[in-house]
Structure formats: structure tokens, C-alpha cells
Amino acid sequence: MESNGAPALPASFWFAVLRGLRCRCPRCGEGRLFYRWLKPEAACSACALDLTPQQTDDFPAYLAIFVTGHLMAPLIIMLALDFALSAWQMALIVIPLALVMMLGLLQPAKGAVVAAQWWNGMHGFRRERTGE
Incomplete structure (x- = not known):
């Protein structure tokens, strides 16, 4: 966490994807991404990131x-x-x-896809980085 109470955002796209591969929240890296094998949490327990916008469809299966x-x-x-x-x-x-x-490979692939969507502000996720 940063001093203002906001979560420390990952430094790059690849750090966000790495957090997703570890099945952790792509924003803070602390909260679990899944509550069941492929069912994402509604929100991160650590930083309250809303995870409901994710739409991975079949892409994680293709990657796996x-x-x-x-x-x-x-x-x-x-x-x-x-x-x-x-x-x-x-x-x-x-x-x-x-x-x-x-x-x-299926769950880490889905976590990476969710992280990529969050990083790029896709499917209802809000792009949180400025100056890029």
C-alpha cells in the first residue's frame, strides 16, 4: 500500500500478468483472484478491485x-x-x-487474461495508470 492508502500498482504489464499467473489480484497482488477453481472473486479482499467485469471466454483454454x-x-x-x-x-x-x-495451466492462464484486461482497461475495468 502506498502512503495515501491506495494499492501499489504494478510497475509494468508483465508484473500485472505475473500477479494474475499467481492467481492474485492484478492491482495489489495480495487478494485471491479465484474463490473456486475458475470462478473469480466478485472483488479483491485486499484492495476492493471489482473483478466482475472480467470476460475471459475461451482464451485461457486456447493459451493452455x-x-x-x-x-x-x-x-x-x-x-x-x-x-x-x-x-x-x-x-x-x-x-x-x-x-x-x-x-x-488453465487457472493461471485465466488469471493472466484477467490481469491483461485490468491493465488495459478492457471489458468494464477502469484504466488506473496515468501518463501512459
Whole structure:
């Protein structure tokens, strides 16, 4: 918190996104962003930022799929070239790993998208920085 009682805003877009990736409020970095797995809080418990304007739609899922695919591709190629695995063995390794990665990346991706929306004043969020 700053001396006037207002929360200390992040120094850059990337700091705000990092707060979102950590599932924290993009404005103050203190309050939780989600009260359930993908359900955002109505407002930050620390700085009272109204989080209801967020509209992430399917973008976090696209981001999670993109990252998972790019991390899984080298593994799949390595398994196919270096090990004599049957299709079933490949499926038993790749499918659970891909599901875990997708589920693990979905909430941080949604937090990053909410942070990007807040930083840019999109979808009802008020742009709070001046001089930019």
C-alpha cells in the first residue's frame, strides 16, 4: 500500500500478468483472484478491485492448449524415436500427462487474461495508470 492508502500498482504489464499467473489480484497482488477453481472473486479482499467485469471466454483454454501442445510435442517425438513403445503405451503416458498439464495451466492462464484486461482497461475495468 502506498502512503495515501491506495494499492501499489504494478510497475509494468508483465508484473500485472505475473500477479494474475499467481492467481492474485492484478492491482495489489495480495487478494485471491479465484474463490473456486475458475470462478473469480466478485472483488479483491485486499484492495476492493471489482473483478466482475472480467470476460475471459475461451482464451485461457486456447493459451493452455497452445502451451501444452508445444511442451508435449518434443516429448512425443522423443518417445516415438528413442523408445520402442506400442500405441497403447504411448497413450498411457501422453494422455494423462497432457490432461494434467492442461488442468494445471488453465487457472493461471485465466488469471493472466484477467490481469491483461485490468491493465488495459478492457471489458468494464477502469484504466488506473496515468501518463501512459
